[in-house]
Amino acid sequence: MAELDLSGxxxxxxxxxxxMVSLLRQTLAGLGVGNIKTFNDAKDAxxxxxxxxxxxxxxxxxxxxxxxxxxxxxxxxGLMFLRWIRTHKDSPNRxxxxxxxxxxGDKEKVEEARDLGVSEVLAKPFSVNSVADKVLQIIGTKRxxxxxxxxxxxxxxxxxxxxxxxxxxxxxxxxxxxxxxxx
Amino acid sequence: xxKPKITVRFYRIRNRLMEKAGGIGxxxxxxxxxxxxxxxxxxxxxxxxSDYPDWVQxxxxxxxxxxxxxxxxxDKRIVTYKQIQExxxxxxxxxxxxxxxxxxxxxxxxxxxxxxxxxxSDSHVQIIKAHxxxxxxxxxxxxxxxxxxxxxxxxxMLAQAIKQYT
Numbered sequence: 182m183a184e185l186d187l188s189g190x191x192x193x194x195x196x197x198x199x200x201m202v203s204l205l206r207q208t209l210a211g212l213g214v215g216n217i218k219t220f221n222d223a224k225d226a227x228x229x230x231x232x233x234x235x236x237x238x239x240x241x242x243x244x245x246x247x248x249x250x251x252x253x254x255x256x257x258x259g260l261m262f263l264r265w266i267r268t269h270k271d272s273p274n275r276x277x278x279x280x281x282x283x284x285x286g287d288k289e290k291v292e293e294a295r296d297l298g299v300s301e302v303l304a305k306p307f308s309v310n311s312v313a314d315k316v317l318q319i320i321g322t323k324r325x326x327x328x329x330x331x332x333x334x335x336x337x338x339x340x341x342x343x344x345x346x347x348x349x350x351x352x353x354x355x356x357x358x359x360x361x362x363x364x
Numbered sequence: 365x366x367k368p369k370i371t372v373r374f375y376r377i378r379n380r381l382m383e384k385a386g387g388i389g390x391x392x393x394x395x396x397x398x399x400x401x402x403x404x405x406x407x408x409x410x411x412x413x414s415d416y417p418d419w420v421q422x423x424x425x426x427x428x429x430x431x432x433x434x435x436x437x438x439d440k441r442i443v444t445y446k447q448i449q450e451x452x453x454x455x456x457x458x459x460x461x462x463x464x465x466x467x468x469x470x471x472x473x474x475x476x477x478x479x480x481x482x483x484x485s486d487s488h489v490q491i492i493k494a495h496x497x498x499x500x501x502x503x504x505x506x507x508x509x510x511x512x513x514x515x516x517x518x519x520x521m522l523a524q525a526i527k528q529y530t
Contacts, residue, residue, distance in 0.1 A: 182394055182395065182396045183386045183387065183390050183394055183395045183396075184386075184395070184396065184397070184398045185385045185386050185390075185395050185396065185397050185398075186385055186386070187385055189384055189385075190381075190384070190385070198454065200416075200419045200420075201458075203412070204409070204412055204413070204461075207408055207409070207412055208405060208408075208409055211401065211404060211405030211408050211409070212397060212401060212402075212405055213397075213401060246381055246384070247381070253450065253453060253454065255450075276375065276377060278381070283457070284453050284454065284456050284457025285453075305456075305457030305458065305460070305461055306457060306458070306459065306460025306461035306462075306468065307461055308409070308461070309402060309405045309406045309409045310402070310406075313397050313402060313405075317392060317395070317396075317397070318392075319381070320379070320381035320382050320384075320385050321379075321381075321382050321391065321392030321395070322379060322392075323379055325374050325375060325376045325377075326374070326375035326377065327372065327373070327374060327375075328372070328373040328374075328375065329371065329372050329373075330371065352371070352372055354374070357367065357368045358368050358369065358370055358371045358372060359370070359371075359372045359373075359374065360370045360372070360373045360374070361373075361374045361376060362373060362374065362375045362376065362377075363376050363377075364376070364377040364378050
């Protein structure tokens with residue numbers, strides 16, 4: 182097995198609770214993350230994300246590898262922050278992985294985050310192992326991004342499983358209404 | 365003939381993070397965090413969460429003050445419930461993380477009792493107060509895990525308060 186080394190990573194952590202920020206920072210630092218930028222307010226985090234896009238030298242980070250944000254915050258909560266990252270014209274990287282931390286465990290809430298383009302959801306209460314698992318998912322995923330009139334974000338279908346509802350994915354890669362963008 | 369309008373775009377962009385973390389050819393199946401890294405982080409984590417009872421006092425004080433507002437100002441109950449519910453939600457998430465699952469249990473129940481359809485009567489406020497008292501007792505008594513007999517007594521006390529005021 183190869184050992185992961187996150188010393189070259191820059192991660193953004195946002196939570197309005199100082200203690201949780203500290204706990205997440207220490208956990209991620211323990212896992213080897215080299216550069217962790219923390220914010221108590223999503224507004225400040227957004228300003229930083231913009232600064233990294235505009236002037237990485239001034240920001241002290243060439244890029245942000247992924248974002249870890251609490252869901253329930255004020256005045257801008259995690260969902261609004263995620264929406265900004267995925268859809269706002271000023272967002273410098275709409276593809277950036279976004280890990281949402283939340284105590285909301287019910288299916289409806291998780292689906293709400295999924296439909297705004299969240300990459301992974303970390304449920305509270307969390308542990309070192311659950312954080313490590315989510316980080317591994319974030320860095321190891323090969324999901325494509327999907328853009329339609331109503332959605333932009335990672336492919337919400339992680340597996341090709343049979344389901345009871347209507348098949349809404351009727352277009353294939355070969356249909357002229359579908360465009361595939363490769364890097 | 366006009367070309368059909370593009371309605372779906374698939375972005376198949378390489379995720380370079382795994383390569384950055386594990387080198388060329390690394391993938392999820394063959395890459396792990398070093399065992400010693402996980403162990404050391406766990407030790408650090410346990411050390412940090414031992415400070416939780418001290419740190420959470422501020423939140424408990426805020427919760428107590430909000431309950432006092434509900435007791436003394438009937439017209440402010442709706443707005444204050446919302447603030448209490450937000451704290452209850454946080455406590456629910458924190459409790460388990462920091463080794464106080466009873467706090468999560470009480471926080472979960474408090475969250476439900478301060479929801480949009482929550483009762484606004486004095487009796488209902490007393491139930492809310494009983495929840496906050498149970499959380500404070502759990503934290504201040506350092507009642508870890510299920511709390512054994514003390515934990516059962518706290519749960520019974522809360523259940524009794526709910527029964528009495530409902």
